[in-house]
Amino acid sequence: MSETTTAEKAGPAASRRPAARLGSQPLGILFAAPYAVFLAAVFAYPLGLAVWISFHDYFFAAPGAQVDRPFVGFENYTAVLSDPEVRKSFLNVFEFLVINVPLTVVLSLVLAAALNTVVRARTFLRVSYYIPYVTASVALVAVWLFLFKEDGMVNQIMGSFGPNPSWLVNSTLAMPVIAVFVTWKQLGFFILLYLAALQNVQKELYEAASIDGAGWFRSFRNVTVPGVRPATTLVVILATITGANLFTEPYLLTNGGGPNGASTSPVFVMYQKGIEQGTPDVAAAIGVILVVIVLIIALISRRILEDD
């Protein structure tokens, strides 16, 4: 981020003239203003409001009514952390990530590497892979419901090997099915990311490996994998963020986080507690905890990336 330093350097040196204090091209402020206002309104302010709500006894009141919302310290946080429903939802997302992230990284890298060596049918394959990514979850969930229902095609093919109870109403299998669904849906985007990263891996490295007698697998492991490591970090971060966002799939695919809360997600619990049950303070605390976790994960991943 070199512009940060140049902007700061320009600041104090030229601060005598009021116009220069705004930078050498103050028109930029005008150009960027709508976007800056937008970010302040739908990101910075809500972030602050989330923190504020989470430390107060907050409830929905009639518009315009003057109500007292006392400061309650960490009360909402202790309520959240001691709530078995919330804990379950965090464990569920953990299970989701354990399945989804490795599966996403391995499959998207292998498919991208294979796609990179192909000339013919390349466009067809690339488009096939990203079609689920651009399609609405709601539409895709409809087909998966049809495929994985009790007498759906998957169970018909598996016959007596089919799980009992069936996939989406089985408390052990509900979350894995969601994890596989999301992997399938998002994979095309990650394949594109890896495909872009693969263009930066030097061709000479492959040639050198092949002269050394390395087979396909060895050159994949020794050249491709280290060569796309920054992209892998990005894939891990983005896949984790997707996991933290999970809502539509538990809501529709497993009929509201079922069976018995086996596939709830934090955002789903936020919706239940904040909107349905009218305790936005508790829901805001869940949101703040999630933001902190996501930021920590992003920071750790960046640290790993910069260590290279």
Add this chain to the structure above:
Amino acid sequence: MAIAETPTTSTAAPEAAKPPSGKKATHWLSLLVLFLGALIFLFPFYYMIVGSLQAEPDTSLRGAFPTGGLTLDNYSQINERVDLLRSLANSGIITGGVILGTVVFGILAGYALARLHFRGRGTLFAVMLLVQIVPFQLLIIPIYVMIVRTYGLADSYLGMILPFAINSTAVFLFRQFFLQLPEELFSAARLDGAGELRILWSVALPLVKPAVLTAILLTFIGPWNEFLWPFLVTKESDLQPLAVTLANYISNVAGRAANPYGAILAGAVVLAAPAVALFVAFQKHFTASELGSGVKG
């Protein structure tokens, strides 16, 4: 670095295809894996269409390859329960609003971030990156409080559009593409006495036209497919986008229809078709190299 490449990855392929010289077996193996993968990716879409055309749901393997008896009944069935055209129009209005906001204000912001020196540029850039890490869903409660409770924008297009009005990934893309243009272009135009708005409009913008299309495609995905937010802020079915009406149909009304899955899948086809058609038609603008420079910092 992505500018060095040709925009379409397929033209860059011949060089990339060098490694398997003499290794025919591996080449065929990867082709096999790729086509098997494509089959898994495409089959649910095929099955969605087949299921939407069956009079009676046939979930056997043979049922996936029907030889006759296909009907459009399911489409009229779902259209009786939910107003498909109205929902599609709502999806279009919301998506159009987001694209308009992103194109107008996003291009201005992207240009300023790439080409103009002003105070606060570094901060704005940092916040723009941060926004892409902290998902919108996590701030759903305060945004709901603001938009629904404070501003009373429930059941309005504006309320549905507002949280997405300027797509930050698109702003990032715009910045990257303006950054890649040579500086001489801008200094020459400034020497000629052209104002910044004029330079942006008649010098910079024509050069990044394909990139603008990529950004529009990327922006389209979000609001067209978004479920949670419009679901939260709308109670009136007249205003709901198709993703919400279909989801409501799946969770509430499905039990009452004669062939619920047929009707659901018919709705799914209507929801999926515009997005799929758009991305097949403009696939050239949605490639690794077009996006690569955008997603990387």
